[in-house]
Amino acid sequence: MNKKERDQWMEQQIEEWRQQKEIEKAAYIAGAKERRKEEARQRAEQLANDNAEQEIRKDILQKTCNLFHSFEKEKILYANNKQMKEEWQQYLRCDGLPDPRVVTQAATYLHVWREQQQWGGEELARRCEETLPMLEMLETFVANARHYSPQQAENYNEIRLALREQLHHTIQHVSYMLLRDLETNLTAHSIKLATYEKEFKGLQLNFWVAIRMPTRKPKPVETEPEPIELSFPSMKVTVTLPKVVDASCACVRAAKYMLDLLSESSRTYRLAEEPEDWYEDLYSFNVREHEAVTALSSEQEATRKDFFKAVKARVKELEGIIKANIYVRNKAAEEELEELSLKEPQGLGDPRAFIVQQNELEFADYLKRCNYRTRRGEINLRKYRICGGIIQIDLLETPPQPKRMRDDIDITTLPLPKRLQPMSYQVQYRAPSPPPPGVTRTPEEIEAEMRKIEAEYEKLALVHIDLPQDVMWLEPPVVVQWQESRRLWTTNYVNDFKYNEDKLTVQFRTGILWPIGLATLRYSNLPYQGWDIKPDPNGSGVIVLVTGVSVTISWLCVGNYVKLRSITNATTPALKEHLNKKYTVKKMVQIMRLAACDVFPGSDAHAHVEGARKQPALERHTYHAMAFLSRAYNFQWSRWNVGAGSRNIVMQIREAVDKKRQGKFQLINVSTQRxxxxxxxxxxxxxxxxxxxGMQFHPDLFTFNMSYGSSDARRHTYNMKYKLVETVFELLQEVKLCSFS
Known part of the structure; x- marks a missing residue:
């Protein structure tokens, strides 16, 4: 083949390649047009299908939500009637105590309390006996705030906070008045020592007072003072005062409050306000979302229409330019024309996926508002909880004592303000920094550093605490102290912490005597390792079984109450006294939280623990449906639930009507749509x-049973009483099985 033939062959190959590319380009453009038509057809079909499903929801799901609302209203009406009867019984008792349900009575009680002039041990005992039951009742009202109007809930919370503040003020003032007259109020063990020990309801109060003696002539060589060890057996607390404290005139108050009167004033205690739409029903949620999807789809179609209208106009313009210059090839115009044939509007994704993404961003913003920024040493009370009461150890100045005169006349110096004055003692200890990398210290240097540390430790107070047995210590507690000026719990002054797991004791040193708290992680049992809901085989109740990280808990819901059936793998006998006793769900939550067995995550719990967050309307509706079906079905957790996303709940289900012929578990996916x-x-x-x-369309779990379940399962569902349904529903809402398993 000569050069001319090669050139002709090459030109022929290039022309064939060009023709092939033109054919492929034309096919690609035709395919793009067909794809546009197919996508438009699919969008139209999807919109028509959504509209058809929404019509079914209007008929079925709306009735289901109305049924759920009617049961909730019946439960609230029952609770209100019960409260009215209790108000009447309180009125008939006529015992002179206010009814905390009536805000005006509680406000009058507070006013009279503030104006009173009696400040003694008997007065404190009376106030503790009267106030603690009132506070317990108000705590329940605040926990059920959605049962009342916003103004009622605000009034109850205001009275509750005022009672707590006044009780704390009374304890402080009574302590001051007791120290004002040591001879009358305290027990003298010698001319140098007096003590006080008394137990009130929810409070243990102790004083150790070294009475100041006349100043003696100093010795030529003063002996080194010995540290004084103070033991308070009623509180199971031992304190060793350092040598730097003058024990010859020291006054120590040791008190233990079973009610935490401090934490609620901290900025990290409160839960950020939840969005109101979290409590809408599933039908309202679907109506709102359907309207949003339809509106967004219409906007997208209008955008596509305008886009292709502009493209068509530009194509017509370019074709005119090319035809006007048939003898000159306009490569730029041809390339632009080719690009326009394939061009698609940008940023027009699936409308429902866009709305889901917006919801996820809103929830992320909510968690950001819930995640408080803390100072160095401060603990976040949304992540930790103070359990086992508050231990208050104060180093105080002894107030001036009365001088006895003739004719029963006493003369007393009254320094103002008339309140407890702390003794000056504050030592900031900082642990020595480790040696630089690669530096080897000699044994003499190590020993010298240890002696230096021991010398610094001798300046600190040593505190030893036997942990209370009514708290479930699943891990070492965090010892914290209350910093009154900043209203927070801090670990900055806690050093040399030691925890004995076998004896359940803690020991630490501190350079300041502030109120002491034992903090535990709120959600140490989350996420759940498994759960099970089934009918009680021995009665007409429902069993709810939850397996946490450390313990397994079983409840029995019967009528309007819930019983704690068992707790396995517990480290202490905590909660044993509450086994098989009837409580309301809110009361059960309070009891278990105080025992550091918190399996009731708040709406901000996803900021502190891993979980599978679910859409609130879907989760609430599914729990309500499970409560209705709880006597006919057995529900269990599924390992596929974690990765199913926020719009899907995956669990196992089987009928449990006939206990002799129970079927196998099947997986069910409950989404916001079906x-x-x-x-x-x-x-x-x-x-x-x-x-x-052959699966038909079912808008939710409840309607699924109405058409798919057996006749026995449907009959059991229709025979459910509102008390049992609402009790199971309330418990499931508190435990949030689907979001944390």
Whole structure:
């Protein structure tokens, strides 16, 4: 083949390649046009399908939500009637005590209390006996704030805070008045020592007072003072005062409050206000979301229409330019024309996916508002909880004592203000920094540093505490102290901490005597390792079983109450006294939280613990449906739930009406749009959301049972009483099984 033939062959190959590219380009452009048509057809079908499903929801889901609302209203009406009867019984008792349900009576009680002039041990005992039951009742009212109007809930909370503040003020003032007259109020063990020990309801109060003696002539060589060890057996606390404290005139108050009167004033205690739409029902949520999806789809279609209208106009303009110059090839115009044939509008994704993304961003913003920034040493009270009461150890100045005169006349110096004055003692200890990398210290240097540390430790007070047995210590507590000026709990002054797991004791040194708290992680039992809901085989109740990280808890819901059936793997006998006793759900939550067995995550818990966050309307509705079906079905957790996303709840389900013929568990996926049984199982190698064949459309779990369940299961559901349904529903809302398993 000569050069001319090669050139002709090359030109022929190039022309064939160009023709092939033109054919491929034309096919690609035709395919793009067909794809646009197919996508438009799919969008139209999806919109029509959404509209058809929404019509079904209007008929079925709306009725279901109305049924749920009617049961909730019945429960609230029952609670209100019960409260009215209790108000009447309180009125008939006529015992002179206010009824905390009536805000005016509680306000009058507070006013009279503030104006009173009696400040003694008997007065403190009376106030503790009267106030603590009132506070307990008000705590329940505040926990059920959604049962009252916003103004009522605010009034109850205001009275509760005022009672707590006044009780704390009374304790402080009574302590001052007791120290004002040591001879009358305290027990003298010698001319140098007097003590006081008394137990009130929810309070243990102790004083150790070294009475100041006349100043003696100093010795030529003063002996080194010995540290004084003070033991308070009623509180199970021992304090060793350092040598730097003058024990010859020291006054120590040791008190233990079973009620935490401090934490609530901290800025990290309160939960950020939840968005109001979190409590809307599933039907309202779907109506709102359907309207938003439809509106966004219409906007997108208008955007597409305008976009292709502009593209069509530009194509017509470019074609005119090319035809006007047929003898000159306009490569730029041809390339632009080719690009326009394939151009698509940008930023027009799935409308529902966009709305889901916006909801996730809103929740992330809420968690950001809940996640408080803390100072060095400060603990976040949304992450930790103070358990086992507050231990207050104060080093005080002894007030001037009365001088006895003739004719029963006493003369006393009254320094102002008339309140307890702390003795000056504050030592800031900082641990020595480790040696630089690569530096080896000699044994003499190490020994010298240890002696220096021991010398610094001798300046600190040593505190030894036997941990209370009514708290479940699943891990070492964090010892914190209350910093009154900043209203926070801090660990800055706690050093040399030691925890004995076998004896359940803690020991530490501190350079300042402030109120002491034992903080535990709120959600140390989360996320759940498993859960189970099934009918009680021996009665007409419902069993709820939850397996946490450390313990397994079982409840029995019967009528309007819940019982704690068992707790396994507990480290202390905490909560044993509450086994098989009837409580309301809110009361059960309070009891278990005080025992550091908190399996009731708040709405901000996802900021502190891993979980599978679920859309609030979907989660609440699903819990309500599970409560209705709890006597007919057995529900269990599924390992596929974590990765299912916020719009899907995956769990195992089977009928449990006939205990002799129980079937196998099947996976069910409950989303904001529908409930479907899945082909895959719990033991499948991978998860698939493909439903079983012949599955009809069911808007939610409740309507799924109405058409898919057996006649016995449907009969059990219709026979459910509102008390049991609402009790199970309330417990599931508190535990939040689907969001943390």
């Amino acid at each position: 409930a479907t049984l899945l082909k895959c199982t719990e033991v499948s190698t991978e998860y698939s959301a493909e439903p079983i064949l």
